[in-house]
Amino acid sequence: MKIRIGTRKSKLALIQTNIIKDLIEKNTNHQCEIVEMSTLGDDRRDLKLTEFGGKGAFVDTIEKALLDKSIDIAVHSAKDLPVQLEQGLEIGAVAKRANPQDVLVMAQGKTISSNSVIGTGSIRRQLQIKAKYGCKCKDIRGNVPTRLKKLDDGEYDGIVLARAGLDRLNMIDIDKYNYEFFETSEFVPAPCQGIIAVENRADDGDIRDVLKAINHMETYVCFVAERAFLKAMDSGCQTPLGAISEIGEKSLKMECFYYKDKIVKMSIEGENPVLTAAVLAKKLKEVTNEG
CATH class of the missing domain: 3.30.160.40 (Porphobilinogen deaminase, C-terminal domain)
Structure with a gap:
């Protein structure tokens, strides 16, 4: 069976999708085909997430393709998933969790003061940054390379990113940047940060069996707990x-x-x-x- 995997088009999304593709092909007898798709969140980078639906903006198109059977499974960053999935869909597997820390990235030699401007579109991150440094925060959008380019251009004194994305993109040890890694106990990450989730149709027994073979159970338990907390x-x-x-x-x-x-x-x-x-x-x- 050839399994069609739906994913966003960004470099990070494709890296994450290839992690799942490799897991399936190494642990089962099935081959995979990657189907790249654009979501509302990808198409409207001029808007803040609050202006067009929040988390669901990065999964809407892909979930529709899953429901109409254009694809067999979908790969998501678990923290982008809405609390309530579309009816008939479920998360059948997760990959082993990457480091869930948040990271402050600054130009080499930069230090943070009360006048510094830190780029992040997350209210959670803004509040924790302000509490830690007493500085200003400014909204930022775009993929990781785009955000780093804005930092290079001097639009921000620093930006906050998920370490998991930087690790997967191999952008964690670039000489021109200083990195401050926040312990999760002092700077609490988004629920399910660092987890890659695989979504499938709940009535597709063959796909469910495939996903059982690649599911990382320890990560899945944490995924279920953090999603349950969000829902509660x-x-x-x-x-x-x-x-x-x-x-x-x-x-x-x-x-x-x-x-x-x-x-x-x-x-x-x-x-x-x-x-x-x-x-x-x-x-x-x-x-x-x-x-």
Whole structure:
């Protein structure tokens, strides 16, 4: 069986898709064909994400192709997925999680002061940057090379990027930049950051069997927990919310970041990922008077 994989056209998206393609071809008897597609988020880079639908903007076209059977599976950055998938679709597999840290990238020799301008379109990142440095933040869009070009051109003193993307693009040790890597406990990443997710039709038994063969279970447990936390918080793309989970010897530990009038950070441990996420969300809502 030849499996058609739908993906965005960016260099990073294609690298991530090839990771999944290689996993399928090495672990099953199936071959894959990559189908490149443009999404609303790719086509309208002149707009902020808040102006045309947030997270779903990067998966809309691909999910439609999946539903009309133009493709068999779709590859996404898991943090771009909307909380609610289209009816009839599911996440059948995830690849092993890459480093989920956020990274501040600056020109060589630059230091951050209260007058510095940091590029990021994420409210979560903006709030944590301002809390850490007391500096200004300015919206930025575009793929990773485009954002680095804007940094080179002096539009920003620094930009915040996901380490997973920089690692996959092999752009983590470029001499002309300084990198500050934030520990996830001090600078909480977006839920599911660093995870590649594979979406499929829930009624396609053959594809489900293929995806079971490549699913990284430890990452999948964290994916389920962080998605459950998002759902329990009933939050969208523009909610300043972060979450990161890690599996220990006997339990799952989850930390979160939230902003409502002030920054709130909490953590919890538990055995059931969905229940643990729900309890953390409940406690967070109680602290912020939303429960």
